[in-house]
Amino acid sequence: MKQKTDKIAVFASGNGSNFEAIVTAIEQGNLQVEVVLLVVDKPQCYAVERAKNHHIEVFAFQSKNYPSKEAYETEIADLLEQKDVKLIALAGYMRLIGSVLLSRFSKRILNIHPALLPAFPGLHAIEQAYNYGVKIFGITIHYVDAGMDTGEIVAQECFHVETSDSLEAIETRIHALEHKLYPIVIQQIINTL
Ligand code: GRF
Numbered sequence: 001m002k003q004k005t006d007k008i009a010v011f012a013s014g015n016g017s018n019f020e021a022i023v024t025a026i027e028q029g030n031l032q033v034e035v036v037l038l039v040v041d042k043p044q045c046y047a048v049e050r051a052k053n054h055h056i057e058v059f060a061f062q063s064k065n066y067p068s069k070e071a072y073e074t075e076i077a078d079l080l081e082q083k084d085v086k087l088i089a090l091a092g093y094m095r096l097i098g099s100v101l102l103s104r105f106s107k108r109i110l111n112i113h114p115a116l117l118p119a120f121p122g123l124h125a126i127e128q129a130y131n132y133g134v135k136i137f138g139i140t141i142h143y144v145d146a147g148m149d150t151g152e153i154v155a156q157e158c159f160h161v162e163t164s165d166s167l168e169a170i171e172t173r174i175h176a177l178e179h180k181l182y183p184i185v186i187q188q189i190i191n192t193l
Contacts, residue, residue, distance in 0.1 A: 013092055041093070087189060090110065111144050126171050
């Protein structure tokens with residue numbers, strides 16, 4: 001009998017290149033999950049275009065249309081449960097996850113961050129690290145908790161840079177590393193669920 005493919009959802013707010021990397025890994029047979037939903041809080045973001053290109057369903061919401069975070073997270077959590085989603089992968093989702101999703105998807109939400117946490121949490125992490133002058137850059141995949149990039153670390157990868165490397169060149173390397181590592185870690189975590 002064919003094994004059931006585990007279902008995941010990806011949350012994004014912007015470009016969606018990590019979302020696309022996950023979908024590509026699936027299409028190439030390197031990741032045995034199904035992305036059943038892309039959740040975005042910005043209906044016009046480019047990630048939505050990518051989802052359309054891959055025929056993936058999108059749930060787009062605007063927080064201003066809801067009375068509270070609990071209200072929109074309840075709608076999202078209901079939808080995810082209806083779709084039997086096992087794991088949520090945040091990929092450039094620019095909101096803190098609240099108590100509703102944290103309790104209903106406990107230890108089942110991952111995030112990817114473009115720095116070696118706990119250094120440089122929050123926005124513009126690559127630029128923060130570059131301006132600080134660090135010589136080792138990297139990325140972190142971690143479980144999500146109520147804080148900003150504070151959850152338990154699952155995986156990290158890093159590389160050395162030369163003083164002459166530009167911010168743009170480093171950003172390109174960071175994103176390439178993200179696109180490689182996130183599908184691998186998603187597979188590892190889903191295998192434990
Ligand atoms: C990535 O650098 C990710 O680490 C961070 O937000 C960025 C999202 O990029 N959380 P994209 O939308 O996946 O292209």
